[in-house]
Amino acid sequence: MSNDNKHNFEPVYNDLNLRIIFLITLMAVLGxxxxxxxxxxxxxELKIQAxxxxxxxxxxxxxxxILTPVLGVMADxxxxxxxxxxxxxxFGLAGTGCFFVRDFNHLLVLRFFQGVGAASIGSLNITLIGDIYEKKERTNAMGYNASLIxxxxxxxxxxxxxxASIAWYYPFALPVFALPIAFIVFxxxxxxxxxxxxxxxxxFKNIFGSIKTKAALLYFFSSLVTFILLYGSFLTYFPFLLNEKFNASPLGIGVLMSTMSIVTGITSSQLGRLTDRYSKKTLLKISFLLYTIALVLFPQIETIWLLIIPTAIFGSAQGINIPSVQILLTEIASLEHRAAFMSFNGMVLRLGQTLGPLIMGGMFIFIGIDATFYTGGVIAILNFILLVTFL
Structure with missing residues (x-):
């Protein structure tokens, strides 16, 4: 944290700067x-295949x-x-624009520009935490930020x-909140x-020197795998599993999916305590075992309320994994090139977010919806083996 002594006598979550970063974080996960x-x-309603x-x-x-590392360099x-x-x-203008269109192709164009706006948000919020806070306060701030996510x-x-129960396009009105947040940041x-x-x-020599270390490469690859699993198996195809197998409504889907995030928040809020007992590297390895268990269980469950069990396990993995990786990466990079370094991680996350639906979409088309979860389980256990072997 900054050297201002007043911060030494109060919890880090009371700091105004962290609360503003929290607002940025809220937009980072909204999209x-x-x-x-x-x-x-x-x-x-738009006659589009699943x-x-x-x-x-x-x-x-x-x-x-493409843009996240470029914007990271610009931020440095x-x-x-x-x-x-x-x-x-x-992000706010393009995202809100989606609310007003009724054509899928127009929706894709606006989503592209919203993605341009989002490119830096999800990495620079972490960069700001790394800039402002140090040591235990950084760990706590990362944990609280992950809890907020x-x-x-x-x-x-x-x-x-x-x-969405009112109309499919109503959720696209939410990005309008990014506009007042921009003024608060300013x-x-x-x-x-x-x-x-x-x-x-x-x-650039300093950046690439940090990126090509064995530890950094393993952390980046773990981030890639994490977001393939999250955006491929869970966020994209879990709603379809619920809809096809249990005829769940949009509200029911949202409520069940929220179980994962609640457990993630509880777990990540305890990161400071967990790191007192276990190293962040050990926690990272454990998280991929949990991913494997959850993803293998999803397609096997025949009663909808029992899906809370693998959903909670998946959430625990998220709560351990994401803040641990973020802390480990910020510890590698210095202030002068931290934005670019963390933006490289942001690029990796975006790659995972992009590859996840593509990989699992292929499995869905050629094998079926169960394969989107079993494939995720195989990917998770392979990454666990990789971490145990080389980290």
């Missing part, structure tokens, strides 16, 4: 979690694969605020399900900006 309960309804609805995620995450060179404020504005991803499907966020700007050759 997907709020609309997935509407997918079956979008498929029916596997094609996943394009709403793919087209949203695709810009981040020109300042965090100069990147994140325009990003929030574009979980609360948001628990709430957004319920909110999205309620709104006027109220007090964050350190990089002062030393090394020449570009040295700057």
């Amino acid at each position: 997907v979690a709020s609309i997935t309960p509407a997918f079956p309804k979008i498929s029916n 596997n094609s609805v996943g394009l709403l995620i793919i087209i949203f995450t695709l810009p981040g694969i 060179r020109f300042g965090r605020k100069k990147v994140i404020i325009p990003s929030l504005i574009l 979980s609360i948001a991803t628990a709430s957004y499907p319920v909110i999205g399900g309620i709104l 006027f109220k966020l007090n964050n350190p900006e990089p002062v030393v700007r090394p020449e570009l050759k040295k700057y």
Whole structure:
């Protein structure tokens, strides 16, 4: 945390800067979690095949694969605020524009531009935590931020399900909140900006020197796998499993999906205590065992309320995994190139978010919906073996 002594006598979650970062985080997870309960309804009303609805995620995450590291470099060179404020504005305008269209192709165009706005949001919020806080406060701040992500991803499907029950396009009104948040960031966020700007050759040498270490590569690959599982098996095809197997309503889908996020929030809020007993590397390994168990269980359950069990296990894995990886990565990078370094992780996340629906969509088409979960289980256990072997 900053050296201001007043912060030493109060919990980190009371700091205004962290609360503003929380607002950014709320937008970072809004783009997907709020609309997935509407997918079956979008498929029916717009006459779109189930596997094609996943394009709403793919087209949203695709810009981040290219733009996230570029925007990270810009944030290191020109300042965090100069990147994140325009990003929030574009996210808000394009996202809200989706509310007004009734054509799937037009929807995809607006989702693309919303994805351009979202490209920096999900990495620069983590960068800001790494910039402002240190040591135990950084661990706690990351844990609280992950908890907030979980609360948001628990709430957004319920909110999205309620709104989608009115009309499929109502969940697309939610991004409008990004606009006032951009003004709050401009006027109220007090964050350190990089002062030393090394020449570009040295700057990129430092970045790539950090990225190509064995530990960093394993963390990045784990992030990739995590978001393939989350966006492929869970967020895209879990709603269809519920709809096809149990005839669940959009609201019912949202409520059950929120169970995962609630458990994630509870788990990640205890990250400080968990890291007192276990190393972050050990927690990371355990998380992929939990993913495997959950994903194998999903298609085997025949009673809808029993799905709470694998959903909670999946949520526990998320709560352990995501903040642990974020902390481990911020510890590797220095302030001068942290935004680019964390944005590379953001690019990896976007790649996972894009590949997940594609991979699982292929399994859905050629084998069936159960295969989208069994494939995820195989991927998770392979990553566990990789971490145990090399980390």
